[in-house]
Each structure stands twice: as C-alpha cells, then as structure tokens.
Amino acid sequence: MKVLALILAGGTGTRLGVLTETLAKxxxxxxxxxxxxxxxxxxxxxxxxxxxxxxxxxxxxELISHVAMGRPWDFVRRTSYFAVLPPHxxxxxxxxxxxxxxxxxIDYLKPDTVLILSADHVYLxxxxxxxxxxDLKNARAVLAATTVSxxxxxxxGTVITDEHERVLEFQEKPAEPKSNLVNMxxxxxxxxxxxxxxxxxxxxxxxxxxxxxxxxxxxxxxxEPAYAYRFDGYWLDVGTIKSFWEGHxxxxxxxxxxxxxxxxxxxxxxPADLPSPIFLGSGSARSTLVSEGSxxxxxxxxxxxxxxxxxxxxxxxVESVIGPRSYVGKGAKLYRVITGESVCIEDGVVIGxxxxxxxxxxxxxxxxxxxxxxxxxxxxxxxxLGKQVAVQEGAVVNGVYGSGAFIYRx
Amino acid sequence: xxxxxxxxxxxxxxxLDPLTLVRPAASLPVLGKYRAIDFSLSSFVRAGIxxxxxxxDTEAVSLLDHLRIASQxxxxxxxxxxFILPGKxxxxxxxxxxxxxxxxxxxxxxxxxxxxxxxxxxxxxxxxKYHIDKAADITFIGDPEEPYIFVINKFLLLEILFAYKDLRxxxxxxxxxxxxxxxxxxxxxxxxxxxxxxxxETFYRxxxxxxxxxxxxxxxxxxxxxxxxxxxxxxxxxxxxxTDSIVSDGCIIGGHxxxxxxxxxxxxxxxxxxxxxxxxxDVVVEEGARLVNVIADRYTVFRANREVISSELTVIPREHxx
Numbered sequence: 106m107k108v109l110a111l112i113l114a115g116g117t118g119t120r121l122g123v124l125t126e127t128l129a130k131x132x133x134x135x136x137x138x139x140x141x142x143x144x145x146x147x148x149x150x151x152x153x154x155x156x157x158x159x160x161x162x163x164x165x166x167e168l169i170s171h172v173a174m175g176r177p178w179d180f181v182r183r184t185s186y187f188a189v190l191p192p193h194x195x196x197x198x199x200x201x202x203x204x205x206x207x208x209x210x211i212d213y214l215k216p217d218t219v220l221i222l223s224a225d226h227v228y229l230x231x232x233x234x235x236x237x238x239x240d241l242k243n244a245r246a247v248l249a250a251t252t253v254s255x256x257x258x259x260x261x262g263t264v265i266t267d268e269h270e271r272v273l274e275f276q277e278k279p280a281e282p283k284s285n286l287v288n289m290x291x292x293x294x295x296x297x298x299x300x301x302x303x304x305x306x307x308x309x310x311x312x313x314x315x316x317x318x319x320x321x322x323x324x325x326x327x328x329e330p331a332y333a334y335r336f337d338g339y340w341l342d343v344g345t346i347k348s349f350w351e352g353h354x355x356x357x358x359x360x361x362x363x364x365x366x367x368x369x370x371x372x373x374x375x376p377a378d379l380p381s382p383i384f385l386g387s388g389s390a391r392s393t394l395v396s397e398g399s400x401x402x403x404x405x406x407x408x409x410x411x412x413x414x415x416x417x418x419x420x421x422x423v424e425s426v427i428g429p430r431s432y433v434g435k436g437a438k439l440y441r442v443i444t445g446e447s448v449c450i451e452d453g454v455v456i457g458x459x460x461x462x463x464x465x466x467x468x469x470x471x472x473x474x475x476x477x478x479x480x481x482x483x484x485x486x487x488x489x490l491g492k493q494v495a496v497q498e499g500a501v502v503n504g505v506y507g508s509g510a511f512i513y514r515x
Numbered sequence: 516x517x518x519x520x521x522x523x524x525x526x527x528x529x530x531l532d533p534l535t536l537v538r539p540a541a542s543l544p545v546l547g548k549y550r551a552i553d554f555s556l557s558s559f560v561r562a563g564i565x566x567x568x569x570x571x572d573t574e575a576v577s578l579l580d581h582l583r584i585a586s587q588x589x590x591x592x593x594x595x596x597x598f599i600l601p602g603k604x605x606x607x608x609x610x611x612x613x614x615x616x617x618x619x620x621x622x623x624x625x626x627x628x629x630x631x632x633x634x635x636x637x638x639x640x641x642x643x644k645y646h647i648d649k650a651a652d653i654t655f656i657g658d659p660e661e662p663y664i665f666v667i668n669k670f671l672l673l674e675i676l677f678a679y680k681d682l683r684x685x686x687x688x689x690x691x692x693x694x695x696x697x698x699x700x701x702x703x704x705x706x707x708x709x710x711x712x713x714x715x716e717t718f719y720r721x722x723x724x725x726x727x728x729x730x731x732x733x734x735x736x737x738x739x740x741x742x743x744x745x746x747x748x749x750x751x752x753x754x755x756x757x758t759d760s761i762v763s764d765g766c767i768i769g770g771h772x773x774x775x776x777x778x779x780x781x782x783x784x785x786x787x788x789x790x791x792x793x794x795x796x797d798v799v800v801e802e803g804a805r806l807v808n809v810i811a812d813r814y815t816v817f818r819a820n821r822e823v824i825s826s827e828l829t830v831i832p833r834e835h836x837x
Contacts, residue, residue, distance in 0.1 A: 137748040138764075176586070357750075365747035366767070373745050380735035381547040381763035381779075382749060385728060388758075390751040397748070397764055400728065401757075409748075 106186070108236060109216035109296075110154045111207075112145050113200050114224035115162030120345045122470040123479035124445055126498045129164040130343070131224035132171060134428055134446065136356055136365065136372075137396035137409050140171055141343055142224040143374045149222070150178040151370055152232040155185040156214055159224070160203045165191045177375045186214060199314035205303040216296050221316065223290040227352055227363065228340040229370050235334045236293055245298040246324055246331040248272070249291035251340050260344065261287035262317040264333050272331045275321045286333065288317060289340060339363045347473050350443060353409045353426045357392045377412050377429075386418070396429070403433065411446065425457075428480060441473075445480030445498065454484045459491035462509035471495050471509075517623040518643060518666070519566040519595070520559040521611070524552055524631035525604045527572050528712045533832040534812055539571070540712040541631030542578040544795040544813065546725055546735070547763035547778045550581050551711050552631040553741045554734075555664075556588050561737060562639035564627065566595030568617045570610040573601045581742050588740045606683035612676045618669060626669050628685075633663040634721055635708040636734050642666060642702055651700040653690065656708075659701065662686060663708055707733055719810065719828060722776045722793045726759050744796075746780055754785040763796070770800065778813075787817075804837075 118130025125133060131142035142159075149157050157180055161168045174180075175187035190207050197203035204211070204221065211219065218239070220232060230249075239247040250264045263282045265274035276282065294302075302320055306312050312319045324331050339362040341352045355362055365372060379398030384390070388401040390410075395401060398413035403420030411429035416422060421438045428446040433439065437450050440457030450456070457476050464471035471477060471493040479498035484490065491508030500514040524541035534543060541552040552569070559567055567590065571578050582599060590597035598617055604610040611618065611628075618626065625646070627639060637656075646654040646666045653671075657663035665686075675689050682688035690697070707730055709721040725731045746765025751757065756771045765780035770787030778796035783789060787800040792809040800806065804817040807824040811817070812833040821837050823829050831837060 359752060366750075366765070371745040372747065376743055376745075378738045378740055380731065380739070381761050383726070383728065383731055383761045384757040385726075385759055389755075390757060391753050391755060393751045394748040395751065395762070 106156050106214050106216045108154050108218045108220055109156035109158065109186075109211060109214055110149050110220040110222055110232070111204060111211075112142070112149070112157065112159045112222045112224050113203060113290075114142055114159050114168060115197055115200075115203060116223075116225050117163045118225070118344075120470055121343075121349060122346060122467060123477055123495050123497055124346075124349070124443065126479055127164060128445075128480070129161065129168050131161075132164070132168045133343070133349075134411055135227060135343065135349075135352065137394050137411050138377065138429075139372055139374050141227060142168065142172070143372055144227050144229070145222050145224050146172070146175075146178045147370075147372045148228070148230050148232060150180070150373060154220070154232065156216060157186070158188040158190050158207070158210065160190050160197070160207065162192055162197050162203070165189075171375050173375050178373050199312075199318070200316045201303060201306055201312075201320050202314035204299070205307050205314070208300065208303065211296065211300075219294050219296045219299055221290075221292040221294070225344070226289065226340060226342055228336075228338060229363070229367070229372075230291075230336060230338060230340075232291075232293075235291070238332070238334050239293050242270075242330075242332045244330060244332050245295040246329060247293045247334050248321065248331070249289045249336050250286045250333040251289055251336045252285050253287050255282065255285050258282035258285045258287055261342070262321070263287055266333050270333045270335070272321075272325055272333055275317075275325050277318050277322070286335075288321070289336060290317070291336075292316060345472075346443065346470055346475055346477060350424075350426065350441070350473065350475050354407065354424065356394060356409060357407050359392075379413055382410075388416070403437075417452070434486070441475045441492070442478065443475060444478040445482075447481050448478050449483045450478075451484060451486040451488075453487045454489070456484070456490040456494070457492055458489070459508045461492050462507065464493045464495060464509045464511060466511035467495065468493075468509075516625050516643060516647060518562075518564050518625035518627050518639070519621040519623040519669075520555075520564045520568070521614075521618075521626055521628045522552060522555050522567065522569045522631045523607055523610060523629070524575070524578060525570040525572045525602065525610050526607075526630075526632070526712070527575070530712050530714045531718060533830055534715075534718075534810070537812075537833050538577040539575050539632070541571075542575060542581060543632070543711050543718065544778060545634060545711075545718075545721065546731075547761050547776050548796075549739055549741045550578075551634055552578070552581070553739050554634045554636060555629040555631055556590075557739045557741075558635070558637050558639055559627070559629075560588050560590065560740060562643075564623075564639060565590060565592055566598070566621055566623065568598040568600050568614060569631065570600045570602065570604060570614065573603060575601075584742065587742055606685070606688075608676065608679065608682050608685040608689055611672070611685055612680050615673065615676060618673060618676075621669065624669055625666055626672050627664065627666050629664045630662075630710065630712075632711040633657075633708060634711060634734065635663065635706055636736065636739065637664075637704065637706060641704075645702050646700070649700045650698065652697040654700045654702050656702050656704060657710070660687070661710075663710060715810070715828060715830070719793065723774070723791075725761065725776070726774060731761070744779055752785070755783075784819075 116130035118125035180187040382399040434452035485503040585597040655662035655665035679689040763779040769785035770783040801819040803820040
C-alpha cells in the first residue's frame with residue numbers, strides 16, 4: 106500500500122463545554138447536517154486514499170455508529186482498507202502512542218507513507234499535493250502548516266522555517282510565539298522512519314507520547330531535514346465555543362470562505378434521509394442555513410438550523426446554531442445561542458439578553474456573549490436565560506437565570 | 516407471512532408530456548428530492564420486503580440511473596435485493612409473464628405488486644395482515660378498475676399468468692375475466708395517494724397538497740429513501756422571502772418564493788419571484804425573473820427579468836433556457 110491515513114479522533118474537546126459532555130469532539134454536529142469528522146473523511150475520499158483508519162478513544166460509540174464502516178464515504182471497497190481502531194490494549198496516552206499501539210495493523214498493511222490527520226478540523230484539502238511535495242523534497246517527514254493571527258498563535262504549535270521551508274524550530278503552545286505559521290496536526294511520514302521514532306519514544310519515561318509535544322521537537326533536534334507544507338485555504342480548529350460559533354457565522358456569510366457548494370468536493374455524511382425543509386406562513390430565514398427535515402414557522406436571522414428542527418410561530422432565532430431534532434417554541438427569542446441535539450425550548454422562552462457577565466464556573470469557555478445548551482435539555486415555558494449561560498445536558502430549566510449562570514442537571 | 520415486491524415501472528405513458536417525454540412516470544421528480552418510485556420502494560423496504568423486482572423500459576435511462584446504486588435503498592443484498600428487469604413489455608401481464616423466473620425463485624409466499632408511478636407512504640404490514648385476516652385471494656388498494664397496489668399469493672399469480680399469457684393487462688384483462696371465481700378484497704385507507712400517470716393536474720395537486728404540513732408529513736415520515744446527492748443545507752440569503760414553500764438541500768435562495776416547491780441544487784437569485792410553481796432539481800432562476808404557475812423540469816434556466824406568468828400551468832421542458 107502506498108499511503109495509509111490515520112485519523113486521530115480521540116479528542117475530548119473540553120473547551121467546547123457542555124457540547125462535549127458525553128460526545129467526542131469529532132462527533133459534534135457542524136454546519137447543520139455534518140459532524141466535524143466528516144470533513145477529514147470527505148477529504149480522504151476525494152484524495153482517493155486507499156487505506157484509512159480512524160483512532161477514536163473518548164466516547165467512541167456514537168462516532169463509530171456515525172462512521173458506519175466508512176460506507177457514506179465510499180470506503181467499502183474490495184481494493185481498499187478501512188478500519189476503526191479504538192484502544193485495545195490500554196488507553197492511548199497521546200497522539201503518538203495511539204499510532205504506536207497500532208503498529209501491528211500498520212505493519213500488516215505495509216504502507217510506504219503514513220498520513221496522520223486530525224478529526225477535529227473543518228477544512229477542505231486535497232492531501233495528494235502534500236504527498237507529492239514530500240517526494241519532491243525527498244523528505245521522510247512533512248507537516249502541513251497555515252498562518253493564523255498573531256493573537257491566536259499561542260493556541261497552536263508554531264513552526265519556524267528557513268527559506269526552503271525546512272523546519273528549524275518547533276514550539277508547542279508558546280506564550281510568546283516567534284511565528285504565526287502553525288502546525289495543522291497533519292503529518293506525512295515514511296512509515297519506516299515513523300516506526301523508528303515511535304519505538305524510541307515509547308520507552309522514554311518523560312515523554313507525553315504526543316506528535317506536537319514530543320515527536321516533532323525530537324525530529325527537529327536530530328537535524329532531520331523535515332519540511333513544512335503551506336496550506337492557505339480555510340482551516341478551522343473547532344477548539345472553542347468562540348471558534349465553533351465563528352465557524353458557523355462564516356458559513357452564513359454571503360460568500361463563505363468555506364465553500365460547501367463545490368460539486369467537485371462535496372462533504373459526505375451519514376445520511377439522515379429526511380424530506381426537504383418546509384416554510385409555513387410568515388416564517389422567514391435570512392442569511393441562514395436550514396437542514397433537511399426542518400419546519401420553519403418563525404423568523405431566523407444569521408443562523409444555522411440542524412436536521413429535523415421545528416421553529417414554531419413567531420419564534421425569533423438570531424446568530425444561533427440550533428442542533429438537530431430540536432424544538433423552538435412559539436414566540437421564543439434566541440440571541441447567540443448554541444444548542445446540542447434534541448433540545449426543547451418551550452414557548453415564550455428568552456435566551457441571550459442582558460449584560461455580559463463571566464460564566465460562574467468556566468469563564469474561559471463561555472465567552473463572547475454566547476449561551477450554550479447541552480443536548481436533551483428542556484427550557485420550560487416562560488424561562489429567561491442571560492448571556493454566557495451554560496446548561497448541562499439533560500437539564501430541565503425553569504425560571505430566570507441571569508448572565509453567566511451555570512445550570513446543572515438535577 | 517413473508518412477501519416479495521414487484522413494481523411496474525415499464526409503462527411509458529405520455530400523459531405528462533413534456534415531462535414524460537424524457538422519462539416514464541415512475542421516474543418523475545417529486546417533492547424536491549424524490550422520484551415517484553422512491554415511495555413504493557421505501558414502503559417495501561421499511562416493511563422488511565427486500566426482494567423487489569422492477570420492470571422497466573430498456574430506454575428508461577433516467578430510471579436506470581436513479582436505481583443504479585441499490586445500497587441507497589438498502590437493497591444491495593446477498594439474499595434478495597433489487598432486481599432490475601428491463602424489457603419491451605406490452606402490458607402488466609407481459610411484464611410479469613416474462614419475469615416468471617424472478618417470481619418462481621422468490622422464496623416468499625406473497626407477492627405485493629405496485630405501480631411505480633403512485634406516490635404514497637404506506638405500512639405494508641397492515642395490508643398483509645388484512646389480506647390474511649380476510650383469507651383473500653387478492654387484496655387491492657385504490658380504484659377497483661385500476662388499483663395502485665395489490666397482494667396475491669405467488670402460486671395463484673403464476674397460475675393466472677400461464678392461463679392467460681396471451682392477454683395484455685393483468686388486472687383489466689386476466690383478473691377481470693375470473694373475478695367471480697376469486698375472493699377479491701379492497702383495503703381502504705385514508706392516507707394520501709396520487710397516481711401520477713393520471714396527468715399533470717394530479718402531479719401539480721400532489722405538490723400543492725404537500726404544502727400542508729399534515730399531508731407533507733404523511734407522505735414523507737419514517738424515511739423515504741432516495742438517491743443521495745450529498746448537498747449542503749439550503750442557504751437563504753439576506754434578500755430572500757419564503758412563504759408556504761418547500762426548499763430542498765443544495766439550494767441557494769435570494770429571491771421571493773411563495774407557495775412553491777423548489778428541488779435540490781436550485782438557485783433563485785435576488786429579485787426573482789416564484790409563485791405557485793414546481794421547480795425540479797438543478798433549476799436556475801436569475802435576477803428579476805418572474806414565474807407564476809410554472810412547472811420547470813430539471814436543468815432549466817430562467818434568464819434575468821424573463822416572465823412566465825399565466826393563469827394556466829406552463830411546463831418548461833428539461834434543459835430549456837427561457
């Protein structure tokens with residue numbers, strides 16, 4: 106086999122707060138009908154890779170059932186290999202350990218090159234030019250890198266390169282970044298070389314067994330000529346509530362930077378087989394995406410509506426992301442709300458009005474005035490919730506909660 | 516009792532021309548994302564009836580393309596599955612008689628025979644139960660002269676086929692001539708049903724009825740399976756207005772849509788106006804174009820500021836540019 110792609114899908118996504126309470130980050134719905142992992146999987150399908158393995162860990166059940174043995178991505182072929190490899194010996198200690206624990210499987214397929222991907226990113230990318238670049242540079246290791254704003258660079262691994270794009274320095278989440286070129290978590294390695302690195306790393310006691318934290322600094326320190334492949338397309342690390350929300354606002358923009366409508370690069374997902382959305386009465390949707398199976402009677406502005414969601418009469422949904430199978434009741438008003446799936450917001454509820462007050466439990470997670478409602482929660486008739494409120498999964502909320510409240514499940 | 520299915524899709528009537536010039540009625544695009552045959556196929560599959568034969572005309576390219584990937588209806592099976600039975604059939608009796616091999620090889624005892632141009636969403640378990648409870652030879656749904664669906668014992672079916680193989684129509688000729696010797700029961704149901712080959716009026720009425728949520732749900736609930744095209748959710752831009760309409764995935768809507776059905780991957784640009792119309796898939800309505808009472812077939816384009824306004828229905832054939 107020439108190329109085997111390994112998709113690391115173990116992320117807990119703690120910075121997505123109540124959205125990932127019982128859901129792995131790659132399983133979180135994105136863009137109405139998709140889940141985050143669909144982007145990496147669709148990129149693999151369009152890049153025509155013949156071997157794909159997904160390595161889940163945290164909350165794997167929903168992820169495995171969504172991936173459905175790769176069928177929606179056309180991975181079920183007689184001449185290609187698809188596998189889901191959850192931990193089978195012990196819990197994966199880090200991204201490198203996840204690959205290390207599956208050496209047996211990779212050896213069995215004998216790939217020349219292993220492509221390491223993350224299931225946490227929203228982007229459209231052809232991996233074939235990256236693999237070609239690796240050949241041209243005659244390198245054993247290549248990472249994909251993109252530029253982000255200087256303020257955000259500290260969230261990532263930053264990369265410093267020379268004029269030939271050779272990686273000179275690698276800093277994992279630096280407080281004072283020296284570069285705004287960041288590691289996208291996409292690596293290509295010659296398998297023989299990576300195998301060596303992993304075996305070496307596995308016995309190092311001080312190692313966290315992480316590609317960004319351990320393997321790459323070691324590659325750079327060893328003087329190995331490794332290169333950065335620059336990617337200048339849209340790339341979103343759905344790491345935080347803010348980036349999750351901004352990613353959706355990008356989609357509703359008149360000319361979105363992420364083009365879901367490119368017929369040559371469709372995003373595939375496990376289909377829900379639902380009828381087309383229907384608009385009844387005076388309902389309206391402006392700068393909005395509405396997914397299949399939805400019924401719209403109310404008014405929606407700059408929002409993304411998930412599958413099979415019901416927006417009832419006179420409801421007002423503004424700059425919000427409504428998860429699938431949810432209900433927004435008559436006259437309810439939602440401003441900057443993100444909900445998980447199957448959330449019931451009863452008649453007359455108002456969410457997202459008031460002062461911006463830091464969240465009482467996790468002020469670093471619930472920012473930018475966004476209120477987040479975990480899946481299966483119910484907001485009872487007439488309740489009022491302020492800004493930056495978090496509602497746990499399955500909570501039943503009744504009453505008035507000011508901004509910054511954290512509402513637990515009873 | 517176990518059953519297998521048979522769908523008549525070979526009949527190429529021209530009652531909806533120009534829509535039926537390029538496809539048989541069973542292949543007509545309906546409700547934005549489906550084809551007529553999806554409704555009978557899905558009703559079968561949901562009832563666990565997974566050996567299904569479809570008789571179709573050898574020239575029905577559109578239907579063959581639609582059914583190409585059987586996995587979309589879960590019919591890519593080692594035992595049973597979807598059997599495409601192409602031919603030049605003279606009538607329903609001929610379509611069955613020329614496929615007696617398929618009928619004989621089916622292990623199931625009952626045959627449910629459906630017309631592919633009928634749109635309905637039915638629970639076939641109820642029909643089978645009724646058929647058994649009444650100890651009927653044949654149980655049918657719809658018009659006694661021209662049913663939408665009927666159930667018959669496989670061996671009785673084969674007997675009739677061989678006894679009357681020179682006749683054309685299974686129901687109107689063969690069954691009619693032995694009607695008095697058989698126990699024929701009618702299964703009545705209140706679910707909405709539309710036989711599209713009846714004509715344009717039925718086709719249009721189906722779509723306008725579906726703009727009522729109860730009818731739409733009755734027709735589409737519990738999954739109607741169809742050929743996937745993997746489009747993103749429909750996008751509505753700042754300039755759009757939507758009233759009492761169905762808008763499918765992959766659409767980008769900037770104009771004003773009233774009381775209409777818009778098929779997958781269509782574009783209605785800002786300033787365009789669409790009322791009481793049915794747009795099939797991949798239609799483009801450019802800036803300022805106005806459509807009232809229009810049925811636009813696939814890949815039609817309405818150039819900027821063109822008007823197609825009439826009190827009668829206007830049908831625009833496939834790939835036409837107005």
